[in-house]
Amino acid sequence: MSPRPPKKALLFLGCTVPVRSLNYELSARKVAAALGIEMGDRPDFGCCGFPLKSIDRANATVIAARALAQAGQDRQPLVALCAACAGFLAETAHRLDNDPLGRRTVNQRLAPLGLRYRTGVKVRHFVRFILEEVGLDEIRKRFTRPLAGFAFAPHYGCHFLRPSEVWGGFDDPDDPASLARIIEATGAASLDYPSLKDCCGGGVLGIDESLAGRLAGVKLLDLADRDVTALVLVCPFCNVMYEGQQRSIIRKLDKDFAIPVIYLTQLLGLAMGFSPDDLGFRLNRIKPKGLLRSFAE
Amino acid sequence: MAEKNPKGVRLNDCDPAFKFQVAAEPGGEGITACFACAACSARCPLAEHAAGFDPRRLIRLTLLGRRQEVLSAPELWICASCYACQETCPQQVRFTEVVTAIRNLAARQGQRPPSAEAILRLLARHGRLLEVDEFANDRRREMGLPLVKEHSEPFRQILGITGDELDPKSAEK
Numbered sequence: 414m415s416p417r418p419p420k421k422a423l424l425f426l427g428c429t430v431p432v433r434s435l436n437y438e439l440s441a442r443k444v445a446a447a448l449g450i451e452m453g454d455r456p457d458f459g460c461c462g463f464p465l466k467s468i469d470r471a472n473a474t475v476i477a478a479r480a481l482a483q484a485g486q487d488r489q490p491l492v493a494l495c496a497a498c499a500g501f502l503a504e505t506a507h508r509l510d511n512d513p514l515g516r517r518t519v520n521q522r523l524a525p526l527g528l529r530y531r532t533g534v535k536v537r538h539f540v541r542f543i544l545e546e547v548g549l550d551e552i553r554k555r556f557t558r559p560l561a562g563f564a565f566a567p568h569y570g571c572h573f574l575r576p577s578e579v580w581g582g583f584d585d586p587d588d589p590a591s592l593a594r595i596i597e598a599t600g601a602a603s604l605d606y607p608s609l610k611d612c613c614g615g616g617v618l619g620i621d622e623s624l625a626g627r628l629a630g631v632k633l634l635d636l637a638d639r640d641v642t643a644l645v646l647v648c649p650f651c652n653v654m655y656e657g658q659q660r661s662i663i664r665k666l667d668k669d670f671a672i673p674v675i676y677l678t679q680l681l682g683l684a685m686g687f688s689p690d691d692l693g694f695r696l697n698r699i700k701p702k703g704l705l706r707s708f709a710e
Numbered sequence: 711m712a713e714k715n716p717k718g719v720r721l722n723d724c725d726p727a728f729k730f731q732v733a734a735e736p737g738g739e740g741i742t743a744c745f746a747c748a749a750c751s752a753r754c755p756l757a758e759h760a761a762g763f764d765p766r767r768l769i770r771l772t773l774l775g776r777r778q779e780v781l782s783a784p785e786l787w788i789c790a791s792c793y794a795c796q797e798t799c800p801q802q803v804r805f806t807e808v809v810t811a812i813r814n815l816a817a818r819q820g821q822r823p824p825s826a827e828a829i830l831r832l833l834a835r836h837g838r839l840l841e842v843d844e845f846a847n848d849r850r851r852e853m854g855l856p857l858v859k860e861h862s863e864p865f866r867q868i869l870g871i872t873g874d875e876l877d878p879k880s881a882e883k
Contacts, residue, residue: 428839431858432846439853457861459837467787467810468817468826470736475868476833508736515736526864575793576806586797612755616790619825624788627759693853 420546423489424452425480425536427498427649428460433657434494434649436693440678441494441539443692447555447685448547452492455483461493463501477505478519481536482528490535492542494678496648500572503536504579538573540647540677541583544591549598557686559600563642563704565680566604567592568632570651571612586610592677596645599684608635613654626662629654633662636672643673643701645680652676656698673701683708724775731815732772738811740803744769750795750805756788763788765795765805772812781816787823834871837862 430438445452462476480502484491493499509516510532520529537545543552574586584591589610593603614628633655636644646652654662656674663670675697682692689695689705732738750765757763763785771780780786786809795805817826832839840846842858850857866872 426858431850431855432840432842435849435853435855438855442855454856456859457864459861459865460833460839464829464839465833467791467813468822468829470810470814472868474736476865479864479868522868525867571790571792571794576796576804586793612790612792612794614790616792617756617788619829620787620823621760624756624760625790628755628790 420448420450421489422450422452422492422542423484423487424454425458425461425484425491425493425498425502426454427458427493427495428464429649429653430494434652434676436696437494437649437652437676437678438693440676440682440687440692443687444543444678444681444685445539447682447687448543448552450543450547453487453489455487457483461495461498461501462505463497466501473501474505474508474515475519475522477502478509478523478530479526479528481506481509481534482523482530484534484536485531486528490537490542492537492539494539494648495650496538496570496572497650499536499538499541500575500579504576506532506534506536507579538647540573540591540595544595545583549594552595552681553598556599556684558684558708560680560684560704561600564602564604564640565596565643565645566606566636566639566641567596567609567645567677568613568647568651568655569610570646570648571616573647592645592647595677596680599680601642601680604639604641606635606639608632613648613651615650615654618653618658623665625654626658626665629658630662630666633659633672634666634668637668637670641672642704643675643680645675645677647677659699671699673697673699673704675701719774719776725777726775728775728777728780729773732808732811735811735814737804737807740801741769741772741808741811743801744773744803745801746770747800749798749800750803753794753798755792755794756790760785760788765789765809768809768812769803769805772808780812781819782821786813786816830869830871831876833862833865834869834876835862836860837865 462473465473569589574584577586596603608631611632614625618625679692689708732741748766751757754765789809791806793806837860842860847857
C-alpha cells in the first residue's frame with residue numbers, strides 16, 4: 414500500500430458525547446487513528462445550536478455559525494459523532510453558503526466574538542467521513558478479527574440520513590444500506606427488520622417522556638424475539654432512548670427482556686482487533702455478553 | 711386545541727395574514743404550497759403514537775388563519791424533527807421546517823414549553839446542555855480522553871443573557 418498523507422479533521426463532540434458517551438468517543442478516536450485519520454480538537458467548541466432551533470432559530474444559527482467559523486480558521490472539515498450536531502451544522506453551512514444576505518447578518522453577530530464564517534466548511538457524520546475519505550475497501554483491510562456468527566441490528570436514526578437536500582445523496586433515506594454494508598464487512602450479519610427506519614423518539618423526550626418511550630418501544634419490541642447480538646447506533650441521543658431509557662420503557666410495556674446496545678465504532682474497533690476495554694465497553698449498560706466473551710478468550 | 715366550535719370556523723375569527731407571517735420566517739416558506747394530500751400525516755411516527763398530533767391539520771389551521779389556536783396548541787411541540795414528512799412531501803412544504811417557524815413565532819409571543827427555559831439557562835451557564843464538571847473531566851482523564859472546558863461567555867453574548875440573570879437569587883424572585 415502506498416503511503417498517503419494523513420487525513421485531518423476536527424472532531425466536534427457537542428454536548429452529550431463528552432459527558433455521557435465516552436465509550437463512543439473513545440472507540441471513534443481509536444478507529445480514526447487505526448485508519449490514519451488525525452482527529453483535531455478545539456477546546457472552545459460547545460453546543461451546536463440545534464437544541465435552540467425550535468424556540469430561537471436566529472440565535473441557533475449564530476451558535477452553529479460560530480462552530481463553522483472556528484473550523485474555517487483551522488481550514489479543516491468538521492466531523493461529528495452526534496447525528497443531530499452533524500445535521501444542524503451541515504444544514505446551517507448549506508443555508509449560509511447559499512444565502513449571502515443571511516451570511517452577512519450572521520457575520521455581523523459573530524464579529525464581536527472575533528469570528529467570521531467564510532463559506533465552504535464541510536460537515537459530516539464520522540461514519541460518513543470514514544466511508545467517503547477512507548472507503549469500505551480500505552477499512553476492511555484493517556479488520557483482523559472476523560465477527561462471523563454474530564448478527565447486529567443497525568439503527569440509522571433520522572438526522573444521519575435526512576434531510577436529503579442537505580446530505581446530498583450519501584445514502585437512500587427510504588432504503589438505507591450504509592450501516593448494513595459496514596456491519597457485513599466485519600463478517601457479521603446485518604439484520605433487516607420492520608422497524609429498521611424508525612425514529613428513536615429522542616426529539617420529543619423533553620416534551621413528553623412517555624410518548625418518546627412509546628416510539629423507542631416499537632423497535633425494542635421488534636428486536637425482542639429476534640436473534641440479535643446488539644442494536645448498533647451512530648448517535649448519542651438515540652443511545653439516551655435505546656440504552657438509557659430501555660429498562661423503564663420495557664417495564665412500562667409489561668415485558669421482561671433486554672437488548673444489548675453498542676456504537677458502530679465499538680463494532681469496528683472489535684473487528685480491528687482492539688480489546689473491549691480499549692473501546693470503553695465497561696460503560697455499556699446492557700452488554701452483548703456473548704460477543705464480549707468471545708474476545709476475552 | 712381551543713374548544714370545539716359546533717358552528718364551524720367563523721371567518722371573522724381568522725387571520726388571513728398568519729400564513730404569510732409563517733412563510734416569512736426562515737424555513738416557513740413552503741407552507742402555502744400544501745395541497746392537503748396528507749402524505750406527511752401518513753408518514754409521521756408521532757401521529758401514530760400521539761392522539762391529536764397531525765401535521766396536515768396544523769398546516770390547514772395555519773392556512774385558514776387560526777392564529778391563536780395554532781400558536782397555543784400543545785401539539786405544536788410534539789414533532790420530533792425526524793424529517794420523514796419532509797422527505798415524502800410532493801410539494802416541498804418542508805413541514806419539519808414549517809413547524810420550526812411556527813414554534814419560533816409562538817416562542818416570541820411567550821408560549822414556550824418548560825424545557826425551553828432549561829435549555830436557555832444551561833447554554834448561558836455552560837455553553838452546553840450537559841455541565842462539564844470536575845467529575846466529568848476525571849472520568850475523561852481516566853480513559854485517556856482530552857479534557858473538555860466550558861466556554862459560556864460567547865453563548866451569553868449570543869443569547870443576550872447577562873450573569874445577573876443567571877444568579878439564582880434573581881431567578882427566584
